[in-house]
Amino acid sequence: MTRSAATLHTQLLEVSLRLFAAHGFRGTSLQDIATEVGCSKASLLYHFGSKETILAELLAPALEAADELNAQLAGIPDDRVAEVAVEGVVDLVLRFQREITLLLGDVPESTMIPALSPTGDRIERLMGALAGRSERPQDRLRAWMVLGAVVLACAGGPKLEPEQMREQLLAGALRLV
Amino acid sequence: MTRSAATLHTQLLEVSLRLFAAHGFRGTSLQDIATEVGCSKASLLYHFGSKETILAELLAPALEAADELNAQLAGIPDDRVAEVAVEGVVDLVLRFQREITLLLGDVPESTMIPALSPTGDRIERLMGALAGRSERPQDRLRAWMVLGAVVLACAGGPKLEPEQMREQLLAGALRLV
Amino acid sequence: MTRSAATLHTQLLEVSLRLFAAHGFRGTSLQDIATEVGCSKASLLYHFGSKETILAELLAPALEAADELNAQLAGIPDDRVAEVAVEGVVDLVLRFQREITLLLGDVPESTMIPALSPTGDRIERLMGALAGRSERPQDRLRAWMVLGAVVLACAGGPKLEPEQMREQLLAGALRLV
């Protein structure tokens, strides 16, 4: 008996995300994914067309959420945008921890991948908000520090209760702004 | 005329570091390095024996410096170690920016590479110092935030004068502790 | 049109055996085999996974037959085992002439190949039977002479009718015991 199309699709994405996060995008072969899921490589490519398509589909929700956040931030006045952005970023990172780990790992080369090229713009806008719309290098630098603090703490730090985690990250990030 | 051995060796390391940092360890082939330097791939392997050897040699100074910092921190009392560690980490990251970028990119898979296996321990000890020797998850998490802030700001943030950079990073990091 | 899977598999084994017997295991490259069969090297490796796998599959029937012979010899009393063993060995060698040629050629290094490591034990047991279960060096030496006579005559000697061949080898071998 063959499993349903949707099931396989979901399963494929799930396994891909796990393996990508664990061994990196390049470090994971289509064969690895197919083997773990228990289907053929050809079948995998039937669903996704290419390896990059998998990545794109994997990252889509996170990018979408980032867009949403950016849209929401657009309506906030300059003197309050930083604080709201911090909260948004913390929530974003907490939700898409593995996606971000993956993105972080292959950031340098990800520029080549068409599906991810807009990532830069999104981040740029986020950084702008975190810096309170200021263009001063010092402020931009601090914005990067905020992002780094939140992202790396999620990726490498100790695992604790979600609410505690959120609270801690938020407190630290706000102290940075 | 053939260039001197030392020159080629240095040049090879330089180009390797640049390409590794730009496209990741796996994303860079020996052929890429050899081509850019202008020598044959075989010649490259004559000098380094294997791809991993290049990486090890590339990372050696940074690891050494980390060891030094750890040794130095060992003599500091618990209530002051965090501040000193922050300063040490900021200097370390500023000095070995590209090495750390590279390390960051392949962190998940780096565990397989023998030359980097001790990296984990070193980071663990550094995090301990940054957390003021505390074992409380909250403190460890904050330590990771400090590291993340400094590292990512260096890797992705705007480039500004070294002294200003150092000052800003230091100020931000201290506010986090 | 692509040929059937079983066909290619068989063809690959056939050509491999021929080339291995002709130029030795090391003396034959995967490319040689693939070229002669008319498929790509990658396709070849898709079927067999590694060069050693080919060898193992090639030698499997011969090893199996040797095991069978050994099992059969186990039930023969000491004073008659030598003669029966001679007959068995002659038939074995006649059936697996090329496999044995191949094995002979790479004997020194074959110890490294996992698939062949048990070969030594099998031969040891066969020699024991050929020597009439005696441990006296002279008898063991004579056993080796029998094996050598049969094997080399098959590998290098003139080709004559199978029945005549068998008769001659048998006669000579029995005279040696």
Added chain:
Amino acid sequence: MTRSAATLHTQLLEVSLRLFAAHGFRGTSLQDIATEVGCSKASLLYHFGSKETILAELLAPALEAADELNAQLAGIPDDRVAEVAVEGVVDLVLRFQREITLLLGDVPESTMIPALSPTGDRIERLMGALAGRSERPQDRLRAWMVLGAVVLACAGGPKLEPEQMREQLLAGALRLV
């Protein structure tokens, strides 16, 4: 202090013979030899020009002895030549055990090596003598059996006292003729 040229030459040949016999001609790299002897690969090639030259020089004494034996056999009448040849072959094999092991291992491909191409003729003439100058396939086959018995017993059989060895081989071989 550097060792004398003659010493190095001898040492090189010695080590080469040992390694060739142990891992085969192809299975031994120039680097292996140079490393074990403790000199550079370049130095090795300065002495011998090519890998094949080493082999040729290594095999020269054995081939020469074979020629001598052939010449000596030429003067023996047909009805006695077989017995004399047997004795000559046994002595030859005993003296050049390792050379023959080596030759046996790479026989199939050795035809390509110019220095060894005349080997075939020599063996052909030897077989003729062992067969008592008969052209009957049965006799030629028996000649091959004699050769095989002696060679393989030397290469793979138990090690016993030289005189005993010689006696045993001789006895067995004569029984075959």
Added chain:
DNA sequence: ACAGTCGGGACAACCCGTTACT
């Protein structure tokens, strides 16, 4: 009969590393 789905088989382009030789 006819999409959508899936698997076996194949392959070009590379990969890292070694070898004999200069």
Added chain:
DNA sequence: AGTAACGGGTTGTCCCGACTGT
């Protein structure tokens, strides 16, 4: 010190025939 040619092996991609349910 340096290299061309090759070694075995992997990767992403693709073709095609065989299954589904409709």
